[in-house]
Amino acid sequence: MMEVELSSAHRSQQDMNLIDILWRQDIDLGAEREVFDLSLRQKEDELRRQRELEEENRLHLLREQDKALLEQLELDEETGEFMPCLLPSEPELPNTEGNQNTIFSRVDGDALSFDECMQLLAETFPFVETIELPHPPPAHIMPSPSIGNSRPDMLTSQQSPVAQNPMLSALLAPHKAPIAVPVSLEPAPVDVEQAWMELLSLPELQQNLKMQVSDILDQNGYTSTSMPLEVQDPNYSFYLPELPGLVTNIDTTPPVLLINNFKGMVPPDNLNQMTLKPPELNTTYTTDSLCKLFYTDHSNTKPSSPMLSYTSNEAEKEVRHKPLEPSEIHVPQFSLTDGHSSATEFLDSDSGLSMDNVSSPMKSHQDDSSMGYSDSDLEEMDSNRSEYREMFSLSLHGEEQQSSPFNTGPVSHFPADSLPYPKSELIEGNGHNQRPFTKDKSRRRSAGYQSRLSRDEQRAKALGIPFAVELIINLPVDDFNELMSKHQLNEVQLVLIRDIRRRGKNKVAAQNCRKRKMESISGLEGELEALCEKKAHLLRESAQRNGSLKELKEQLGSLYLEVFSRLRDEEGKPYSPSDYSLQQTSDGSMFLVPRVKKTLKGEDK
DNA sequence: ATGCCATGTCATATC
DNA sequence: GCGATATGACATGGC
Numbered sequence: 001m002m003e004v005e006l007s008s009a010h011r012s013q014q015d016m017n018l019i020d021i022l023w024r025q026d027i028d029l030g031a032e033r034e035v036f037d038l039s040l041r042q043k044e045d046e047l048r049r050q051r052e053l054e055e056e057n058r059l060h061l062l063r064e065q066d067k068a069l070l071e072q073l074e075l076d077e078e079t080g081e082f083m084p085c086l087l088p089s090e091p092e093l094p095n096t097e098g099n100q101n102t103i104f105s106r107v108d109g110d111a112l113s114f115d116e117c118m119q120l121l122a123e124t125f126p127f128v129e130t131i132e133l134p135h136p137p138p139a140h141i142m143p144s145p146s147i148g149n150s151r152p153d154m155l156t157s158q159q160s161p162v163a164q165n166p167m168l169s170a171l172l173a174p175h176k177a178p179i180a181v182p183v184s185l186e187p188a189p190v191d192v193e194q195a196w197m198e199l200l201s202l203p204e205l206q207q208n209l210k211m212q213v214s215d216i217l218d219q220n221g222y223t224s225t226s227m228p229l230e231v232q233d234p235n236y237s238f239y240l241p242e243l244p245g246l247v248t249n250i251d252t253t254p255p256v257l258l259i260n261n262f263k264g265m266v267p268p269d270n271l272n273q274m275t276l277k278p279p280e281l282n283t284t285y286t287t288d289s290l291c292k293l294f295y296t297d298h299s300n301t302k303p304s305s306p307m308l309s310y311t312s313n314e315a316e317k318e319v320r321h322k323p324l325e326p327s328e329i330h331v332p333q334f335s336l337t338d339g340h341s342s343a344t345e346f347l348d349s350d351s352g353l354s355m356d357n358v359s360s361p362m363k364s365h366q367d368d369s370s371m372g373y374s375d376s377d378l379e380e381m382d383s384n385r386s387e388y389r390e391m392f393s394l395s396l397h398g399e400e401q402q403s404s405p406f407n408t409g410p411v412s413h414f415p416a417d418s419l420p421y422p423k424s425e426l427i428e429g430n431g432h433n434q435r436p437f438t439k440d441k442s443r444r445r446s447a448g449y450q451s452r453l454s455r456d457e458q459r460a461k462a463l464g465i466p467f468a469v470e471l472i473i474n475l476p477v478d479d480f481n482e483l484m485s486k487h488q489l490n491e492v493q494l495v496l497i498r499d500i501r502r503r504g505k506n507k508v509a510a511q512n513c514r515k516r517k518m519e520s521i522s523g524l525e526g527e528l529e530a531l532c533e534k535k536a537h538l539l540r541e542s543a544q545r546n547g548s549l550k551e552l553k554e555q556l557g558s559l560y561l562e563v564f565s566r567l568r569d570e571e572g573k574p575y576s577p578s579d580y581s582l583q584q585t586s587d588g589s590m591f592l593v594p595r596v597k598k599t600l601k602g603e604d605k
Numbered sequence: 606a607t608g609c610c611a612t613g614t615c616a617t618a619t620c
Numbered sequence: 621g622c623g624a625t626a627t628g629a630c631a632t633g634g635c
Contacts, residue, residue: 507612510612510614514611
């Protein structure tokens with residue numbers, strides 16, 4: 001393989017074909033085409049850039065349409081639904097002083113559209129220049145000089161560096177939803193880190209990034225390997241593969257950080273606690289500084305935590321000392337596949353067996369703890385490991401299903417009233433802007449096993465199954481089969497639907513079974529109690545009758561003695577009770593019988 | 606740290 | 621034979 005690589009620069013077409021064959025043979029071993037042939041890689045890069053330019057033009061048109069549509073919509077924070085905008089399309093601008101603290105808050109109600117965010121990003125951080133593309137970007141790609149004209153409607157897409165950058169355009173293109181992040185539209189001093197954090201908190205951006213990165217990886221032959229993202233170490237940039245057209249200079253390219261920090265996302269609620277000073281705008285961004293920045297939410301919230309230093313140091317040590325396995329070093333898929341390379345694995349993910357062997361984003365998330373998660377956070381993360389794994393695997397696999405009606409972002413192609421799932425779940429499931437778990441255990445407790453219930457819902461969403469789980473489970477078999485026949489479903493979807501139906505029915509059956517068992521147990525307990533009561537009653541009755549019997553015997557003895565004492569012989573003397581006894585025949589006649597035998601026996605003795 | 610409990614899931618039997 | 625249901629066993633998470 002080394003020989004091939006060394007001589008690849010002068011490869012003839014025949015050799016290239018041979019290389020291609022060899023590469024295809026070695027692809028199972030994880031080898032990449034770029035390893036073999038530099039010229040081929042360059043050729044592919046050119047083709048890819050050409051495609052990107054075409055895609056850019058197409059996406060630009062789409063974005064214009066989306067923009068027009070989204071101006072009429074706003075995101076309902078509670079339901080996650082996109083509601084027609086009741087307020088004027090020009091949101092009131094928060095005062096400049098409050099910008100630093102409110103710009104990242106998602107609860108204030110003001111919304112920053114996705115385009116605005118990306119505009120802000122592009123203008124604040126003209127990273128186009130830092131990306132080392134195989135070929136220089138087109139000359140017309142220039143960073144925006146100022147943030148002042150940050151209104152997207154003030155700039156045409158041609159003027160926007162975002163639109164002009166093929167990569168950014170590709171990353172931004174599929175968005176369809178407005179982002180509920182308040183922002184000042186004035187030329188307030190927004191520093192780079194703030195801009196990035198703001199963007200990092202956008203689920204749509206995360207979604208788009210993942211999809212676009214997936215596309216880029218696909219184009220570069222990275223889809224055949226499903227490598228989990230294991231490395232969240234500050235040095236993870238060294239583990240990144242050489243992605244042509246993507247990024248190789250990590251230290252100064254926030255987009256890579258953006259891509260790599262999905263799981264370590266700063267919770268939006270904490271973002272507003274971050275205050276960064278504008279002078280940092282010109283800070284040289286190293287990987288460490290950015291990582292620290294992105295992972296310091298808890299250090300901000302718990303500045304006095306005595307565990308913090310331990311967590312930061314010890315956990316980081318663990319991360320650094322952890323031997324890296326080959327599968328962990330390659331990160332071409334980031335978290336896009338989460339180690340699940342097949343739908344079958346994905347479907348079995350709830351078994352709890354296969355997951356243990358999968359390098360999970362949770363692990364990387366734990367690794368992120370070295371950047372400021374407290375000890376309690378680590379504990380919480382650990383307890384939610386499987387949940388977290390699944391959440392990622394589900395949503396990410398869903399994005400690979402391009403046929404899915406749910407894969408186009410938060411705004412589904414389904415009509416709003418025909419969405420089989422609550423739209424809030426769609427947004428929540430696809431956007432990773434929120435921590436997948438909450439520290440509010442009481443809330444989780446009160447929710448019971450809703451999270452378990454939602455597993456299948458998430459799976460269904462991920463695979464783009466256009467039915468509600470409840471429908472799948474509760475529909476009569478005929479209606480169910482009819483429903484299945486009415487929709488074009490692939491094998492994976494059908495398998496999942498039948499599994500969902502089986503599990504759902506079995507869950508209800510188990511509940512009924514346990515209910516019956518409990519009822520049976522309680523019935524038996526009641527029966528036992530009744531029997532005990534009956535037994536006690538009978539014992540009392542027996543004792544009472546024994547008493548009566550004893551009394552009757554005593555009365556009979558007294559009567560006998562009285563009768564016997566009144567008997568007289570021929571001489572008028574009373575009979576001795578020891579010599580005679582009174583006996584009664586069956587007809588009621590009484591006889592005085594001498595105790596002869598007893599006397600004789602006594603004489604014999 | 607550990608045990609208990611509730612629940613989900615699977616495998617299998619039965620209807 | 622197939623699907624629904626029942627149930628024992630096990631896993632998991634919360635307390």
